[in-house]
Amino acid sequence: CYSRNHFLNMYIKSGSMIEAWEVFDRLTEQNAVSWNTLIVALSEMGSNREALRCLKQMQLEGISPSLVTCICGLKACANVGAIDSGQEIHTLIRLNGFEKDILIGNTLVDMYTKCGLFLEAQLVFDKLQVRNVVSWNAMLGGHDLSYVGRTPMECFEQMQEDGAKPDETTFKCLITACSHSGLVDKGKEYFKAMKDDYGIPPREEHYTCIVDLLARSGNLYEANKLVNSMPCSPS
């Protein structure tokens, strides 16, 4: 069944969804992994409702959702703001004792922020036993932090006190958060600090973030200057 699932994934990754379904149907024994593979594929192609239907279906067929199933399901919920299903999955998580898992926790935080339940997200976040850079990035990037009475700056400091090392994604989230809160100077500072103090060379997306920040604040001249000084796209 091992190789069968690989096979299934191969079709999916090459974009042959029809063949993938055929392979799936012909599997004599669909285990949680085959279902997960399908659910991920569906949600990646934007068929999130269909993905959630699969999650129900697998249960009807007597296969219990694994930890990975819960993660994939939550992502599908996050994509379409399906808070009801999200909460059902959260219940499932509790029933199975998956809640201490960091990946589960991070995905829950993300799902709740994407669904607009910021306090719920904060609650899950606070209850995490261990937090990593992804947890912090999810908080930082998910929504306007002012909903939970925080600023991007505080969040950024706290994450470091907590021992998380800011990465590329952190700065994308951080600068975007500044941009959305009108914190123009702070955003510029962070952009500079990123390479000067943290040794992270800005990528194309970081330039997009900072240009967006400048342009939004009416700083067209500076934005233009920056675009012209950009190195050619690395990758």
Added chain:
RNA sequence: UCCACUAAGCC
């Protein structure tokens, strides 16, 4: 370790 967490703008 068959599958799995966060990630800019435009729309």
